[in-house]
Amino acid sequence: MKSSLCLRRVVALLCLSFFSSALCAQKSPEQVQELRQKVLSDQRVERLTVSAQRQTPSFIALKGNGYYKDQARLALGNYLQLRPGVDYLAPDRSTRFFNDIEVIDFRQTFKGVKVEHATYKAFVKGGQVQFFNGVWYDIPATMNIQPSLSKDQALGFAKRKVAARKYATEELEDRIARAGNAAMKEALQKELESIGPKGELVIVKDFSKDGVAELKLAYKFDIYAAEPLSRAWVYVDAHEGKVLLSDPIIKHANPNPTPTSASITTSVQTRYAGLRNIYVKQLSGNDPHSGQLLSSSHPTTELYVPGAATFGLVDDTRGGGVETYDMNGVGGLPLSIPLLYVQGKSFTDIDNNWTLSEHKRGGGEEGAFEAENDDIAWDAHWGAEMVYDYWKQKQNRLSFDGNNAKIKSFIHYGPAYDNAFWNGQFMTYGDGSGIAAGGFKALTSLDVCGHEIGHGVCEFTANLVYEKESGAMNEGFSDIWAACVEHFVIKSIDPSLSDTYRPFYIGEQIGATYDDPLRRMDNPKAAGNPDTYGGVNWDNPDCSPDLVNDYCGVHNNSGLLNKWFYLMTVGSRSGSGPDAAYARPDSDDGVNDLGNTYTITGLGFSTSERITYLTELMLTSTATFAEAREVSIGVATELSGDPCSAMVETVTNSWYAVGVGEQFLKPCTITYGFIYKSGI
Secondary structure, eight states: OHHHHHHHHHHHHHHHHOTTBOTTOOOOHHHHHHHHHHHHTSTTEEEEEEOTTTOSEEEEEEOSSOOBGGGHHHHHHHHHTOOTTTEEEEEEEEEEETTTEEEEEEEEEETTEEEEEEEEEEEEETTEEEEEEEOOOOOOTTOOOSOSSOHHHHHHHHHHHHOOSEEHHHHHHHHHHHOSSHHHHHHHHHHHHHHSOOOEEEEEEOTTSTTOOOEEEEEEEEEEEEETTEEEEEEEETTTOOEEEEEESOEEOOOOOOOSSOOEEEEEEOSSSOEEEEEEEEEOSBOTTTOSBOOOSSOOTTTOOTTSOEEESEEOSSTTOEEEEEOTTOSOTTTTOOOOGGGOEEOEESSSOOOHHHHBOSSSSSGGGGGGBOHHHHHHHHHHHHHHHHHHHHHOOOSTTSSOOOEEEEEEESTTOOOEEEOSSOEEEEOOOOGGGTSOSOSOOHHHHHHHHHHHHHHTTTOOOSSHHHHHHHHHHHHHHHHHHHHHIIIIIOGGGGGTOOTTEESTTTSSSTTSOSEESSOGGGGTOOSSTTSTTOOOSOSOOOTTTHHHHTTTTHHHHHHHHHHHHHBSTTOOSTTGGGOOTTSOOSBOTTSOBOOOBOOOHHHHHHHHHHHHHHOOTTOOHHHHHHHHHHHHHHHHTOTTSHHHHHHHHHHHHTTSSOOOOSSOOOSSTTOOTTOO
């Protein structure tokens, strides 16, 4: 009792000393129990999970007759005990799925200030809310939201943390000063405005303190470094100058004048997918990307004649458009030339006869010669078209943002650059340094397209913070979408590509052989990744994230989500269900690193990809694997309409197989929608 009293006095002193933080938002066990009783007193609530870290509701399951969707915000307000004039649930966005399913997002604000990564989501089916999932912070009403530091002072701390030799904004300012014409100056100025650090005031958790939900007033900056290349959201304590979180925007594999004519199809010989039809568009006057006078990156008689009409890789038949441009070897390593997308140019062909003899001029297919070979641009262009089609046809989602955003791809980034990445706006592909040099082939394969654009999808759904467990799921979801896109193309576009693609291998076409992919989803350990939480190859996520440790193992630990999806889709051991044919002899042995055995019946892609997408939609940005498990079981329950269904059993046991949660226990007993013996 005495030590408890001392602790309370210490906390009280801390409250007085550090009034700028939400250090004091800790509840006693009695208060937590009171909260639980209040929420569960609502006769429509079936089950409640309270976050141990935040001590606020994180998952709320409703009974059969829950609230109508227009009552969701009011119901949440009661559960979260909103204080008038202090707390607010701001409507954010709504995403409609097939089968009358909708996910509605709300974000937390405190006295008008946005609380980062604090989002609550409602899963709506048939117009009624079935369950809520989210993050809510109980912030003391006394928290000071007036910054002590100026925006410029905070920016200085952010740049000190990044410690770049040169920033993209500095390079752009230099280019603007040297620009020889007004049009180029205007284009560069627009680019500068789009990437400049704005310094928005927000409230954010101090990510340097694991296990403690301590919130701070912070400036949020978009810091784009040119040398060496990086881009991240950097959060700086608005009182003390400490960097609380650096969340990478650029994620690796390991607005414009309108042209005058409509897109038409043409046939091209892609590097990785064989003969394909792509959409191109006749251009004249200005380049559709930069608005500058049209000029080919390779001005030969066959490909471009100044002032004449020509064709470019522009597809305006899909949403806001699919466009592909040439970086001409600018950027990347070892020179770390600043990333300036403004200088990208159209790939052109004057007669719409895109032959290899005209467009493949480097004399080779790997390394330094690739900058002269434009056939790999056709792979990226066609790949982006296929990714758009997958999301529209299979998930009812229009482009990566759900609102038909234009998909732009930039090819030939950097000399022999061994990577590809989503930079928060565009797709960027390196040419690879070549197998002979110990690197990769050109990184424009279909699964790389699906993976990187998948990061864009994540940004507009769960927006998973790129570190630790949430970052591993960010990477895992992108691998899953890569597999789904390849499967979609095999089944819906060209079955003959079943000999070309291995959906559960990531990057099989860009390595030395098909048997040497970047990652294997069916058998992560075969590629050096873990398949069990805390098991062989597992990177401890409790670390200080940086580029050297891959932000606490985001690429490596993605193996966990990959194996979960594989088992849910194909099943255990030799496979079962509609897509059992994807099982390979060494895919799965039915035993995890904890010594637990499991038997799983696969659901097939059509079902598993829907469960996965709805799970990603319902997750919040700091989600853990355990939280993803809870949400995915809830999704499966609603899709099947039965908490004891084979679908719920497969989803539950797939998590059990990777060491997350208990197995589905039989017999399963229904009480209400979420009460059953599998113990979620």
